[in-house]
Amino acid sequence: MSPSKRRKLILQVCQSLAVSERRACKVLEQCRLTQRYVSHITDGEEKLVARIIELATQYGRYGYRRMTAMLRQESWQVNHKRVERIWRKEGLKVPQKQPKRGRLWLNDGSCIRLRPLYKDHVWSYDFMTARTSDGKSFRILAVLDEYTRECLAILVERHITSQDVIDQLFDLFILRGIPGYIRSDNGPEFTSKAIRDWLTHLGVKTLFIEPGSPWENGYIESFNGKLRDELLNREIFTNLAEAKILIEQWRREYNQIRPHSALHYRPPAPEAIMPVIIPVRLTEKVV
DSSP states (O other), rough: HHHHHHHHHHHHHHHHOOHHHHHHHHTOOHHHHHHOOOOOOHHHHHHHHHHHHHHHHHHHTTOHHHHHHHHHHHOOOOOHHHHHHHHHHOOOOOOOOOOOOOOOBTTSSOOOSSSOOOOEEEEEEEEEEEEOTTTOOOEEEEEEEEETEEEEEEEEEOOHHHHHHHHHHHHHHHHOOOOOOEEEOOOOOOOOOOHHHHHHHHTOOEEOOTTOGGGGGHHHHHHHHHHHHIITTTTTOOOHHHHHHHHHHHHHHHHHHSGGGTSBBBBOOOOOOOOOOOOOOOOOOOO
């Protein structure tokens, strides 16, 4: 039990059994200094608590570890233990630990999944489906760089065809260059002859996962889970335009602000801070 819970237990024993604090502490092996300890909250602590509550309100699905990383980005000198203590004291949500999943191995000991080795080595993309408030569905195409964990683009439309996929990839190829591999499932938009011929002509190799095995495309599946958990399940989209704006805003926060645990709690593409250039005044005259 934590010291605070033990203090409450001692008080409850003293009141219910009408015994002294000294005797209750002796029987329950509680140090009397610990029992009489009174926490002192400083001004800095109150500001920290207020900031944690503010961030928890804004990012309701973040845990205390990711919140610690965001506080450190704001120059707070805190560790995760202190944030966890405040987190529990204020009754905030503490996410449950996710179960560990086994790796994909063949009988000869080699790994099935091609691991990304550098930026733009392996991209992955996948579809999601959501609905507006009128019940009409729309599709979401997300493209992810598996090495940097950066979401390169999110396309939101009522219907997305194979030509739309080609147009989206064409824009990304111009901006970032051509990747070595693209991983996807066996959906008709990805396995169509037009896309496969176009990618082959550009020298991009396609990696298709086994049917019914979404865990083989773990990077984009994890991203889709975060998108649904942190945005799609919390927002009501009145129309498609609102969905496009909010999803694009979330994508920017995911890339530039949201700390990623696999990147040592740093965002995939941190927002650049431009240095302040102070003009230098020349005191000597040039003859």
